[in-house]
Amino acid sequence: MATFMSLAEAVSGNLFDGDTAAFEGFTHLIPHAAAHEAIRQGRRDLTLVRMTPDIVYDQMIGMGMARKLVFSYAGNPGVGLLRRLRDAVENGWPHPVEIEEHSHAAMANAYEAGAAGLPCAVFRGYKGASLARVNPNIRSVACPFTGEELAAVPSIRPDVTFIHAQKANRRGDVLIEGIIGIQKEAVLAARRAVVTVEEVVEDFAGVHPNACVLPHWTVKAIAVVPGGAHPSYAHGYYARDNRSYLEWDAIAADREAFTAWMKQNVLDKDADVFAGRVAALRAAR
Amino acid sequence: MTGFTSDEMMTIAAARALKNDDVCFVGIGAPSAACNVARLTHAPDITLIYESGTIGTAPEVLPLSIGDGELCETAVTTVSVPEMFRYWLQGGRITVGFLGAAQLDRFGNINTTVIGDYHKPKVRLPGGGGAPEIASSCGEIFVTMKQSKRGLVEKIDFFTSFGHGEGGNARERLGLRTKGPTLLITDLAIWKPDQETKEFTVTSLHPGVTREAVQETCGWQVRFAAGLAETPAPTALELDTLRALKARTAAAHGGQEVA
Numbered sequence: 371m372a373t374f375m376s377l378a379e380a381v382s383g384n385l386f387d388g389d390t391a392a393f394e395g396f397t398h399l400i401p402h403a404a405a406h407e408a409i410r411q412g413r414r415d416l417t418l419v420r421m422t423p424d425i426v427y428d429q430m431i432g433m434g435m436a437r438k439l440v441f442s443y444a445g446n447p448g449v450g451l452l453r454r455l456r457d458a459v460e461n462g463w464p465h466p467v468e469i470e471e472h473s474h475a476a477m478a479n480a481y482e483a484g485a486a487g488l489p490c491a492v493f494r495g496y497k498g499a500s501l502a503r504v505n506p507n508i509r510s511v512a513c514p515f516t517g518e519e520l521a522a523v524p525s526i527r528p529d530v531t532f533i534h535a536q537k538a539n540r541r542g543d544v545l546i547e548g549i550i551g552i553q554k555e556a557v558l559a560a561r562r563a564v565v566t567v568e569e570v571v572e573d574f575a576g577v578h579p580n581a582c583v584l585p586h587w588t589v590k591a592i593a594v595v596p597g598g599a600h601p602s603y604a605h606g607y608y609a610r611d612n613r614s615y616l617e618w619d620a621i622a623a624d625r626e627a628f629t630a631w632m633k634q635n636v637l638d639k640d641a642d643v644f645a646g647r648v649a650a651l652r653a654a655r
Numbered sequence: 656m657t658g659f660t661s662d663e664m665m666t667i668a669a670a671r672a673l674k675n676d677d678v679c680f681v682g683i684g685a686p687s688a689a690c691n692v693a694r695l696t697h698a699p700d701i702t703l704i705y706e707s708g709t710i711g712t713a714p715e716v717l718p719l720s721i722g723d724g725e726l727c728e729t730a731v732t733t734v735s736v737p738e739m740f741r742y743w744l745q746g747g748r749i750t751v752g753f754l755g756a757a758q759l760d761r762f763g764n765i766n767t768t769v770i771g772d773y774h775k776p777k778v779r780l781p782g783g784g785g786a787p788e789i790a791s792s793c794g795e796i797f798v799t800m801k802q803s804k805r806g807l808v809e810k811i812d813f814f815t816s817f818g819h820g821e822g823g824n825a826r827e828r829l830g831l832r833t834k835g836p837t838l839l840i841t842d843l844a845i846w847k848p849d850q851e852t853k854e855f856t857v858t859s860l861h862p863g864v865t866r867e868a869v870q871e872t873c874g875w876q877v878r879f880a881a882g883l884a885e886t887p888a889p890t891a892l893e894l895d896t897l898r899a900l901k902a903r904t905a906a907a908h909g910g911q912e913v914a
Contacts, residue, residue, distance in 0.1 A: 397722025445781030447720030475788040478737040498817025499787040
């Protein structure tokens with residue numbers, strides 16, 4: 371049953387040291403504000419899951435929160451590599467991070483299997499791919515009817531999933547529009563789900579009957595954080611802040627610059643700063 | 656038409672390979688420009704699909720990421736990521752997958768994962784994303800990339816996406832029913848796999864390009880087809896379309912390079 375609360379309460383009540391946590395968003399609606407709150411609360415030893423870890427995962431890994439990363443594409447979209455992740459993987463700074471790497475098809479199937487309550491996902495994939503040799507969680511099964519060899523991966527069942535969405539209504543139902551990515555599956559696969567939203571509306575009157583709505587009883591906590599996806603975007607609200615993605619490359623290239631930036635822009639701030647960060651991007655959407 | 660860059664020739668040659676009735680899965684990187692030039696010239700009805708779930712998209716500018724808002728706003732429909740990979744890709748609905756590569760070998764195997772040992776990488780690259788299954792589930796695969804000895808290598812460090820393996824009928828032996836890489840478009844030439852060995856062979860040199868230039872920027876001993884052709888130079892329409900697209904893109908993204 372969704373309860374409206376502050377982001378700080380939503381994170382402290384749902385994310386714990388050692389958790390497997392997904393902060394999902396496929397380029398769109400990335401829950402930056404929630405991840406920054408998790409960074410401020412100093413959670414440790416997390417297994418971080420995401421198909422497309424980008425700069426907010428770079429930040430969490432650089433701040434030493436992750437024990438392990440499960441992913442299928444780790445990059446700064448349109449810019450390049452994740453420098454904090456590379457430093458962790460290549461040099462063990464600030465500490466080594468274990469990686470479990472998949473393809474998008476595998477992770478999409480694994481989330482869906484998690485949402486469907488299945489122990490594993492079966493799909494046609496990884497044929498001839500080296501990942502199957504370096505990741506012991508990539509296995510195969512024979513179709514019992516045709517004998518075809520299919521790939522199998524364990525389902526993803528996060529302890530907690532965080533997503534950002536456009537709207538909640540008063541009751542706590544959540545509406546996601548635009549590129550919906552893997553958000554619905556990631557919420558339904560998780561034991562607990564926390565959603566940040568741009569705004570709360572009275573009801574969803576006029577919303578298309580086939581819209582992507584998560585009923586209030588699938589969500590534990592909702593926090594209203596306008597701009598909470600920044601520098602990612604919220605379809606219908608504000609545009610992607612491409613400049614921030616570009617600037618991140620230089621910040622993340624240097625450990626001291628990174629540490630100073632995190633103090634100034636994350637540790638010494640709170641969730642209220644996000645609304646201001648997207649003010650100029652609202653017109654540009 | 657004179658006065659075009661080798662990059663422009665590459666994008667335009669790649670665009671020409673697409674047909675009006677293709678359903679094309681657009682990979683991140685260089686393929687995006689080629690696919691949209693095709694749509695804006697000879698293939699107005701082509702269906703472009705980006706892995707963020709946007710089907711039949713028609714962006715005015717090139718997206719910076721595979722999930723830019725304009726891809727969704729101009730799409731026929733936007734589906735979830737699991738639906739994209741299960742129904743549309745695995746379901747066999749895609750005729751062409753268009754991929755870029757960090758490293759490519761002569762048999763069209765692609766590495767975008769790691770340089771050096773996987774567990775002790777020299778350079779950790781972003782990884783495969785959708786590419787492993789794009790490479791196996793699309794009807795055929797086109798690859799486009801600039802030539803360099805670091806890019807076109809004798810042996811790739813990691814098979815992110817399987818092409819023709821060690822050549823011959825390697826795909827068939829793995830149980831793959833799709834064609835795999837059938838075309839490589841570089842800034843210097845057009846390459847097609849040999850029918851038997853599946854080794855990429857140069858079938859057409861771009862205008863003004865020599866065999867030596869192709870060899871100097873390739874890490875393996877290059878084979879040239881018997882009836883080596885010259886790629887037709889870009890037409891005025893092709894070049895104008897590409898340059899206008901790039902200009903609109905630069906204006907929209909503040910001069911950033913696009914993926």
